[in-house]
Amino acid sequence: MSSRNSTVRVLVLNPNSSKDMTHGVEEAIRSIGLPKHLELSTYTAPADSPASINDGSDLERSTAVVLSSFDIEDAIINYDAILVACFSVHPLVTLLSRRLTGTRMHVTGIFEASLVTALTLLPAYPCGVKASNKTWGIVTTGKFWEQHLTDGVAAYLGQREGDPMSSKFAGVYSTGLDAGDFHGGVSPEVIRAKLKGATKDLLCSSDVGCVVMGCAGMAGLEQIIREAAREQYGEETGSRVFIVDGVKAGAGLLDQTVKSARLFQE
Template sequence: MTTHFVRQTTRILVLNPNSSASMTHGVEEAIRGMNLPQSTEIYTYTAPADSPASINDGDDVLRSSDIVYKNLTASGTLQQYDAVLVACFSVHPLVERLAQLDGPRGKLVVTGIFEASVLSSLALLKPPLQNDPPRKWGIVTTGKFWEAHLTEGVNSFLGTDANSVNDKFAGVESTGLEAGDFHGGVDPAVVRQKLIEATQRLLSKGTVECVVMGCAGMAGLDEIIRSAAVEQYGAEQGNRVFIVDGVRAGVGLLQQTVRNKELFQKA
């Protein structure tokens, strides 16, 4: 009897580098709403208990990177996956570190929700008509620390410097909340109001067509941002604003990148 290989799946690990299981659950709910081919399998990972429960500054970013990297390399878990999505909206060292490791089909394909959101937003912006002001994208995030961190990250990722004028980037506005506040840490009415205020500050910076949810903990809160856009721009324009969820953007990007790697790289 002879058996034949028929179909190869793409296995993606969505990696939450903090230790909050509730945040991983929110990420899972966002993924369940995606229309993915049956050949794409998605798995989630929550960092060990000694990783920060909420990543709120640069120290938390570095600490989570070291803990998760040690855990994953010791367990050999990554050898089961073709691609990894780092579900922390930051310039997270795990993106670069994990991309050096091997999966079942060579080097792992790795991105973060930050990088995936930048690429998705740029792809979604319509080209401006002649003499019109540039159409923009921007980020709504949590604490004040992230305003500078993410602005610097955008410049680095796009190859620009701090002195360059990026007409398409409206910037970063913060809510003053922490990631854990979006899932039970703070009164939902307070969360809603702070998210609306930050979104409207961003939308006031020109013709903003894409608003990026700059925290994995914001998964599922896109309707709050939508309501802010409608209030700021009116129903017609507000409902046309793209609200970019980094987790969904990352999963879609990785799925296509794994395919592109096979298409365009010599075996």
């Protein structure tokens, strides 16, 4: 395989207009020690996109702005995959995938990547053993996201309306903050208190084995969630809880997806 074919080029697309958030996302990915074959680039939406995506209207606005400015032909030439760095059921994941039909490019969002990662980290089948009955859940920002993300989990898992939610899913718990608050909007003390509080609410709900960070702006704040897990479950058990950053999960998943596609299509 040539060096060209072994390289995986991922564009991390921030659909809001906050360059600070893009920088935080990039730092979070690079902190994991990227393999040499993985090349990352970033894109920040133009200034008329919301600086923080906090509800359905922000989702619609960010989608419209990105689609009107994003150079899809350039992306096809220069990248193998696109990671939509907004923790939501963002329309761009579907719309970009449609536009890229027939190409070798792959698209996912940090929400979808986190869901896949959480399910992979937990035992596949309950078998009566406590360790096999672990659940996963999401800690997010504002109240709007509780129902939005719950519906998104059900849709991704193929559950029909009225079907019971997966017993592995512990739910979505909000901090009451906006994405922008994690980049200077409020004090670090407020962020710590709100994030720990929402995490403990999730951990109290069931035997949680995996906490998903439900906002790209939370990148780098894993230690706060770890502290909450140790305080709630004790040092040993709390240290074993998986904490999933969707940006890191997305980069890893797309790396593997591109390599798998090459393996099974060529």
